[in-house]
Amino acid sequence: MLDFELMWRIYPYFLQAAWVTVQLSILTTILGLACGSLGAAARLSRHWYLRMIGATYVSLFRGTPALIQLFLLYFGGPQVGIQLDAFEAGVIGLGVNIGAYMTETMRGSIIAIDKGQTEAARTLGLSRFQAFRKVVLPQALRLMIRPLGVNINALIKGTALVAAISVVELTYTAQRYIGSTYKPFEMFLLSGLLYMVIIYIVGKGITYLDRKVRLT
Amino acid sequence: MSDTQHFVEIRHARKNYGYIEVLKDISLNVERGQIVAIIGPSGSGKSTLLRAINDLDPLTEGEVWLDGVQVNKKLPHRQYEKHINQMREHVGMVFQHFNLFPHLTVRENVTMAPKLLKGISNEDANKLAEEQLAHVGLLDRIDYYPSRLSGGQKQRCAIARALAMKPKLMLFDEATSALDPELVEEVNLVMKKLAEEHMTMIIVTHEMDFAASVCDRVLFMDQGYVVEEGPPEVVFKNPKEERTRAFLRKHLGGAK
Numbered sequence: 386m387l388d389f390e391l392m393w394r395i396y397p398y399f400l401q402a403a404w405v406t407v408q409l410s411i412l413t414t415i416l417g418l419a420c421g422s423l424g425a426a427a428r429l430s431r432h433w434y435l436r437m438i439g440a441t442y443v444s445l446f447r448g449t450p451a452l453i454q455l456f457l458l459y460f461g462g463p464q465v466g467i468q469l470d471a472f473e474a475g476v477i478g479l480g481v482n483i484g485a486y487m488t489e490t491m492r493g494s495i496i497a498i499d500k501g502q503t504e505a506a507r508t509l510g511l512s513r514f515q516a517f518r519k520v521v522l523p524q525a526l527r528l529m530i531r532p533l534g535v536n537i538n539a540l541i542k543g544t545a546l547v548a549a550i551s552v553v554e555l556t557y558t559a560q561r562y563i564g565s566t567y568k569p570f571e572m573f574l575l576s577g578l579l580y581m582v583i584i585y586i587v588g589k590g591i592t593y594l595d596r597k598v599r600l601t
Numbered sequence: 602m603s604d605t606q607h608f609v610e611i612r613h614a615r616k617n618y619g620y621i622e623v624l625k626d627i628s629l630n631v632e633r634g635q636i637v638a639i640i641g642p643s644g645s646g647k648s649t650l651l652r653a654i655n656d657l658d659p660l661t662e663g664e665v666w667l668d669g670v671q672v673n674k675k676l677p678h679r680q681y682e683k684h685i686n687q688m689r690e691h692v693g694m695v696f697q698h699f700n701l702f703p704h705l706t707v708r709e710n711v712t713m714a715p716k717l718l719k720g721i722s723n724e725d726a727n728k729l730a731e732e733q734l735a736h737v738g739l740l741d742r743i744d745y746y747p748s749r750l751s752g753g754q755k756q757r758c759a760i761a762r763a764l765a766m767k768p769k770l771m772l773f774d775e776a777t778s779a780l781d782p783e784l785v786e787e788v789n790l791v792m793k794k795l796a797e798e799h800m801t802m803i804i805v806t807h808e809m810d811f812a813a814s815v816c817d818r819v820l821f822m823d824q825g826y827v828v829e830e831g832p833p834e835v836v837f838k839n840p841k842e843e844r845t846r847a848f849l850r851k852h853l854g855g856a857k
Binding site for chain 1: 690693700701703759
């Protein structure tokens with residue numbers, strides 16, 4: 386049966402690892418939102434070359450496995466002069482990757498706002514930018530909270546990938562303690578539970594935020 | 602700048618969407634304080650013509666002049682944007698689907714543009730909102746969000762929002778078409794009030810009775826042409842053109 390005594394003894398180490406996962410998730414979210422905003426701005430630009438850059442970014446990073454992107458950055462990086470430690474490579478790799486998904490989420494929420502809103506604002510004399518800033522964006526931001534929550538949910542679980550470049554987070558820690566305890570079930574269960582706790586808290590936060598700013 | 606003597610002047614307006622011509626050489630003059638109704642079957646180009654006046658739907662060819670200034674001037678992009686934003690401050694527009702800003706209260710809907718574009722203080726903005734909302738009979742809903750208003754109240758709020766910029770010209774694009782029949786009258790009353798205050802108005806409408814009672818002139822459009830125009834007594838009671846007669850037979854139901 387399950388060795389609960391071992392799990393009880395070892396879980397503080399997993400808590401430490403969970404903290405690393407949380408840090409990874411926070412930094413990746415920030416970078417992802419930044420990339421997503423730029424990507425969405427590019428995809429919705431008046432200029433065709435910016436739209437092309439945005440579309441290329443999205444299809445490149447959504448069209449290839451995140452693991453390959455991470456390996457390319459971490460193992461292939463030094464070959465072209467990019468020296469990053471594993472944690473940095475993890476944050477940058479995952480952040481730029483999830484940014485491609487967030488680009489589409491944000492773009493979708495912005496174009497979902499009725500054209501009549503922009504028209505009404507423009508007829509009052511507002512500039513393109515003012516109409517976007519004062520009328521479209523506040524509505525689009527409300528609309529994108531939940532789908533961005535889905536992106537963040539995927540991203541948190543996606544941080545498990547950086548175990549493959551030996552960042553000592555939850556998944557890597559589970560693997561490491563299997564080496565000394567020979568109890569894979571307990572170790573993976575422990576890390577799985579901690580992922581669930583993180584996801585649950587973030588999910589609640591997203592729901593709260595969405596309810597708070599919802600219009601109807 | 603002033604080679605025009607009319608308040609609003611549309612000169613040889615043409616508009617194509619690809620191969621489809623929706624406006625075919627339309628010219629129209631409107632004087633200060635006049636109220637002009639544009640009627641016609643759907644797809645006749647009447648909304649497109651109205652939306653060309655503030656360049657929401659730019660013309661393919663032709664000129665639009667307002668109070669001695671050309672609205673659709675040919676200018677480099679940045680300069681044009683600046684120019685058109687200034688022009689639009691003077692032209693209020695009311696839409697069929699209200700297009701109120703759902704994230705702002707009634708008060709904020711009215712004050713946003715004046716605050717942003719004229720830099721008026723909060724105090725003046727509040728006074729302005731109260732004044733404009735009293736004018737359309739919506740003062741008791743000043744701190745409501747649009748989602749809690751009826752259709753008629755929404756449209757009256759939209760009118761107050763447009764009036765808050767103190768426009769010289771008001772454009773109404775089927776302002777009552779999306780309303781329940783029993784709510785049409787409250788919006789019509791507000792428009793009549795504006796008429797009494799000598800606001801210049803161009804009104805695209807399907808309501809012949811309203812057009813007949815309020816307007817100085819009626820334009821009947823069909824397939825991108827102005828088929829007939831004149832005072833409402835003439836256009837509604839003694840139309841010269843067969844197409845006008847056919848249209849009116851359908852819409853007046855033999856009532857007149």
